[in-house]
Amino acid sequence: MSTTKELWVYAEQRDGKLAGVVRELLSQGQILAEKAGFTLAAVLPSANGAELCQELYNFGAKKVYTIDDPKLADYQNDYYSRAIAQLINEKKPEIVLYGATTIGRSLAPTVAVMVDAGLTADCTELDFDAETGNLLQTRPAFGGNIMATIICPDHRPQMSTVRSNVFKKTKISDNEAGEQIDYSVDLSGVPERMRRLESVHESDTNSIDLNAAQFIVSGGRGVGKPENFKIIYDFAAELGAAVGASRATVDAGWISHHHQVGQTGKTVCPVVYIACGISGAIQHLAGMQSSDMIIAINKDPDAPIFDVADFGLIGDLHEIVPEFRKQIAAFKA
Amino acid sequence: MNIVVCIKQVPDSDKVTIDRETNRLNRAGVPSIINPFDENALEMALQLKDEHGGKVTVISMGPPQAEQALRTALSHGADEAILISDRKFGGADTWATSYTISLAIKKLEDVDLILFGKQAIDGDTAQVGPGVAHFLDIPMLTYAKSVEVTSNTFKVNKVTEDGYEIWDIDKPAALTVVKEANQLRMPSLKKKMAAKKAEIPCWGFDELQPDEEKIGLAGSPTKVSKIFAPPVKLNKEILSGEPSDMITELIQKLKEQHVL
Ligand SMILES: Cc1cc2nc3c(=O)[nH]c(=O)nc-3n(C[C@H](O)[C@H](O)[C@H](O)COP(=O)(O)OP(=O)(O)OC[C@H]3O[C@@H](n4cnc5c(N)ncnc54)[C@H](O)[C@@H]3O)c2cc1C
Numbered sequence: 001m002s003t004t005k006e007l008w009v010y011a012e013q014r015d016g017k018l019a020g021v022v023r024e025l026l027s028q029g030q031i032l033a034e035k036a037g038f039t040l041a042a043v044l045p046s047a048n049g050a051e052l053c054q055e056l057y058n059f060g061a062k063k064v065y066t067i068d069d070p071k072l073a074d075y076q077n078d079y080y081s082r083a084i085a086q087l088i089n090e091k092k093p094e095i096v097l098y099g100a101t102t103i104g105r106s107l108a109p110t111v112a113v114m115v116d117a118g119l120t121a122d123c124t125e126l127d128f129d130a131e132t133g134n135l136l137q138t139r140p141a142f143g144g145n146i147m148a149t150i151i152c153p154d155h156r157p158q159m160s161t162v163r164s165n166v167f168k169k170t171k172i173s174d175n176e177a178g179e180q181i182d183y184s185v186d187l188s189g190v191p192e193r194m195r196r197l198e199s200v201h202e203s204d205t206n207s208i209d210l211n212a213a214q215f216i217v218s219g220g221r222g223v224g225k226p227e228n229f230k231i232i233y234d235f236a237a238e239l240g241a242a243v244g245a246s247r248a249t250v251d252a253g254w255i256s257h258h259h260q261v262g263q264t265g266k267t268v269c270p271v272v273y274i275a276c277g278i279s280g281a282i283q284h285l286a287g288m289q290s291s292d293m294i295i296a297i298n299k300d301p302d303a304p305i306f307d308v309a310d311f312g313l314i315g316d317l318h319e320i321v322p323e324f325r326k327q328i329a330a331f332k333a
Numbered sequence: 334m335n336i337v338v339c340i341k342q343v344p345d346s347d348k349v350t351i352d353r354e355t356n357r358l359n360r361a362g363v364p365s366i367i368n369p370f371d372e373n374a375l376e377m378a379l380q381l382k383d384e385h386g387g388k389v390t391v392i393s394m395g396p397p398q399a400e401q402a403l404r405t406a407l408s409h410g411a412d413e414a415i416l417i418s419d420r421k422f423g424g425a426d427t428w429a430t431s432y433t434i435s436l437a438i439k440k441l442e443d444v445d446l447i448l449f450g451k452q453a454i455d456g457d458t459a460q461v462g463p464g465v466a467h468f469l470d471i472p473m474l475t476y477a478k479s480v481e482v483t484s485n486t487f488k489v490n491k492v493t494e495d496g497y498e499i500w501d502i503d504k505p506a507a508l509t510v511v512k513e514a515n516q517l518r519m520p521s522l523k524k525k526m527a528a529k530k531a532e533i534p535c536w537g538f539d540e541l542q543p544d545e546e547k548i549g550l551a552g553s554p555t556k557v558s559k560i561f562a563p564p565v566k567l568n569k570e571i572l573s574g575e576p577s578d579m580i581t582e583l584i585q586k587l588k589e590q591h592v593l
């Protein structure tokens with residue numbers, strides 16, 4: 001099998017802005033490419049590719065394939081998948097990594113069947129086995145009860161999606177050199193079968209973005225009732241933390257789903273994650289387990305959250321959290 | 334309007350545990366359920382049928398016992414069920430599963446809409462919906478929350494990271510459905526009885542005539558090379574006692590570790 005020995009990162013953009021996960025994928029991609037002796041490249045379908053290239057070089061891309069086409073201005077599954085599949089079929093990369101975003105989870109599986117490639121979703125670890133040329137793709141399965149390492153020995157490219165905040169991003173410098181390669185695709189034969197009519201952003205203006213937060217304070221059913229979430233918000237404000245939540249509280253309507261952490265919510269990786277009144281169901285752990293430090297507050301000493309905690313505080317969160325806030329305030333003063 | 338809903342039978346992952354010595358799943362006694370997100374796809378189909386008439390067909394690929402999931406779907410109101418099952422299909426990854434399911438759907442006539450759950454909770458891949466859509470060469474949207482029917486298209490509200498999008502998509506179309514869409518209605522007693530007796534055809538290799546290289550384990554590009562238990566934290570500290578003492582001690586430790 002002849003390939004160009006390249007490792008690609010899909011450079012997802014929306015409204016001309018790169019998705020955060022792209023930088024993380026480039027940083028991890030660089031480690032893998034070095035190990036494998038591949039060239040790290042980014043693929044950027046958009047309408048204004050040139051502007052974003054420098055940022056991609058700064059995070060390790062040696063090459064950027066820009067695909068400028070008016071049909072690629074906004075994400076549309078038919079056009080995007082066709083464009084990426086064409087490029088893959090022509091350049092034959094060894095590995096392609098995508099962010100497991102709403103876009104990546106639509107694009108990557110479509111491309112996988114188009115180019116006859118294997119695809120492993122939501123990888124939490126990626127390694128390269130230089131002996132076999134296999135990408136070792138490790139991911140949780142059965143709601144996080146087990147970990148599985150997946151390989152794709154006979155098909156190329158080997159493709160994975162990765163959720164944001166799984167890998168750390170490291171900028172190399174502000175003026176890395178790289179090569180921009182303009183690539184044109186022929187989308188004339190692709191029928192227009194779907195049209196975006198409207199796009200609405202509902203940002204939660206008074207809260208800090210969970211993805212970017214250094215500290216997260218999360219509340220679970222142990223908070224007791226919707227009004228009590230104030231304890232969590234007040235503590236978070238004191239710490240400069242974002243507010244997270246378990247699905248039980250989201251389902252109960254105590255807090256909006258934007259705050260949900262876990263398998264079906266956001267994956268977060270802050271410096272400190274403080275779980276208050278959260279039992280630690282496997283689906284919740286799936287979204288916060290890789291935090292640098294986990295502090296759990298729970299009145300049940302047998303709660304599974306304590307299995308993943310660095311510090312466990314056994315007791316009533318209604319007493320502990322306000323005390324925590326008080327002492328943090330005193331510490332800051 | 335003819336709607337196909339793809340449902341997967343999965344072990345109830347809340348009740349799955351791992352044997353830390355053998356690294357195997359303790360599956361004995363773990364109940365099988367319809368993948369929770371597929372219930373939302375089913376309810377979306379039933380609501381469309383209530384409003385516009387037509388037929389809801391549920392399809393499941395899996396071992397013979399997946400028939401149970403199909404009977405459950407019938408008791409909730411689906412009209413017909415088809416089981417895709419054959420030893421030769423065993424060990425399929427999402428690629429081979431998508432291919433096999435698409436062959437079954439090709440055999441059905443005049444399908445307007447194919448619905449999938451957002452993802453299956455055993456593998457969490459969310460790949461089968463987009464895969465099937467491509468094999469059928471029809472347009473597809475992920476994360477649908479609601480659908481309106483217009484004359485030749487569907488108007489779909491699709492959830493995104495920070496809001497939603499409204500799309501117009503041509504018929505026939507495929508959608509994957511999120512949990513926020515709805516809640517599955519209760520089964521009726523009458524339908525329960527009928528579901529018990531319903532004839533559920535089973536389509537295997539002979540019925541689907543697949544390309545042998547694209548099915549089962551051999552047709553799956555991805556292979557599982559290793560399974561292991563998730564790592565556990567070792568150096569944890571559990572504190573108890575008076576809240577003020579616990580917090581004082583914790584803050585001291587956080588300072589030592591330069592977190593504060
Ligand atoms: C397919 C699927 C996907 C899911 N995805 C997610 C997901 O993405 N995120 C998620 O979070 N969940 C998810 N879940 C749900 C998950 O299984 C749990 O039901 C949920 O996480 C429980 O939330 P909880 O910990 O807040 O509630 P509970 O499990 O009810 O726990 C409450 C905890 O609070 C403690 N407590 C009570 N009062 C106090 C007090 N005064 N002081 C201190 N502690 C107290 C209790 O001891 C208990 O441990 C999913 C489930 C399924 C089936």
Ligand SMILES: Nc1ncnc2c1ncn2[C@@H]1O[C@H](COP(=O)(O)O)[C@@H](O)[C@H]1O
Pocket residue numbers: 339340341342368370371374392393394395427430434448449450451452453454456457458459460461462
């Ligand atoms: N074996 C199967 N039989 C029927 N439908 C399936 C099967 N596997 C997956 N699906 C459908 O595809 C969706 C996504 O599954 P997955 O890609 O495995 O996460 C599920 O919610 C189902 O609607």
